[in-house]
Amino acid sequence: MTDFFSPTYAEARKRFLKAAGTAVVTSYAHPLKGPDGGDLATDLVRLGPKDARRVVVVESGTHGAEGFCGSAIQLSLLHEPPALPSVTAILLVHALNPHGYAWVRRVTEDNVDLNRNFLDFSKPLPENPGYDELKDALLPKQWNEASLAAARETLEAYRAKHGERAFVTGTGGGQYKHARGMFYGGTQPTWSNLTVEKICKEHLAGVPHAALVDIHSGLGPYGYGEPLTSLDPASAEASRARAWYGEELRNTRAADSAYAGTEASIITGYTRYAPWAAWTPIGLEFGTRSREQVRGALRHEHWLHAYGDPKGPDAPAIKAALKDVFCPDEPEWKEKVIARGREIVAKALSGIEKQ
Numbered sequence: 001m002t003d004f005f006s007p008t009y010a011e012a013r014k015r016f017l018k019a020a021g022t023a024v025v026t027s028y029a030h031p032l033k034g035p036d037g038g039d040l041a042t043d044l045v046r047l048g049p050k051d052a053r054r055v056v057v058v059e060s061g062t063h064g065a066e067g068f069c070g071s072a073i074q075l076s077l078l079h080e081p082p083a084l085p086s087v088t089a090i091l092l093v094h095a096l097n098p099h100g101y102a103w104v105r106r107v108t109e110d111n112v113d114l115n116r117n118f119l120d121f122s123k124p125l126p127e128n129p130g131y132d133e134l135k136d137a138l139l140p141k142q143w144n145e146a147s148l149a150a151a152r153e154t155l156e157a158y159r160a161k162h163g164e165r166a167f168v169t170g171t172g173g174g175q176y177k178h179a180r181g182m183f184y185g186g187t188q189p190t191w192s193n194l195t196v197e198k199i200c201k202e203h204l205a206g207v208p209h210a211a212l213v214d215i216h217s218g219l220g221p222y223g224y225g226e227p228l229t230s231l232d233p234a235s236a237e238a239s240r241a242r243a244w245y246g247e248e249l250r251n252t253r254a255a256d257s258a259y260a261g262t263e264a265s266i267i268t269g270y271t272r273y274a275p276w277a278a279w280t281p282i283g284l285e286f287g288t289r290s291r292e293q294v295r296g297a298l299r300h301e302h303w304l305h306a307y308g309d310p311k312g313p314d315a316p317a318i319k320a321a322l323k324d325v326f327c328p329d330e331p332e333w334k335e336k337v338i339a340r341g342r343e344i345v346a347k348a349l350s351g352i353e354k355q
């Protein structure tokens, strides 16, 4: 089997553009550079007719380094394109957050969790008192055994007192107060957010039916891709998604959800920027390592940028650990991801065909 997984953003981008062949490519250049001094961009390739009335958007790298996984699925789709129903196109959006992808970070260049950034910033910003209380435990200024043991105690005490749902929201639900902190949603639309607006205007104008498969990794069972929505279960979008993806679809805002659901996700972004389309948007989340391992790697890497030295001697190992929890370098995992990614895209195509 071809290995569609690339070791760096630069390599992934090169392979994606090459595999596009004669297809039309649109590149949105990012103003900053990658760690190798190379260019950064969000690249789009469209498969299918230009005037398609139904478009399935398949996107990678919303959470930067989670793009290793999504990029591989996109490359597989370019190498072996699925059969398209009539008047239907696939729009591959490669590396929506290219800065985070290239620097092996989940966040954007301005430390923003893009899936917390699609807010109406003219309104008061949401509060997250749980995060306010736990911020120093999540991100201790010193990273050593003693500080981590104290942090663990604080986190577990909070969980015991307030319950799992409050713990998930406090530790991952997004916050708008601490600009160096974790899961920071920002105070304005980031570059990647504004890029979504351009994509909608320039590539989805007037399209009556649109679907989104926004690919993530780092949560859930090993190699399994879970379809997710953050929309109101009573909405038309969520009920269409249930019809297409069945029982496996999870709502991140449900009371028993292990995910920190937020209304400020990219799903909200696409539906708001292209309100003329009837949307069926989902996130697709691939499990990798245990929750504890993923959380530990994320906190350590975030600490490196907030209080440590991202160019110091410890940095490569910390980055490698983060990459491992987003994209294990194991053939079994990779095979599952490609097969499942293609299966979900096939479901999106057969769902949208009935629209």
Ligand SMILES: [Zn+2]
Pocket: 063, 066, 216, 217
């Ligand atoms: Zn993610």
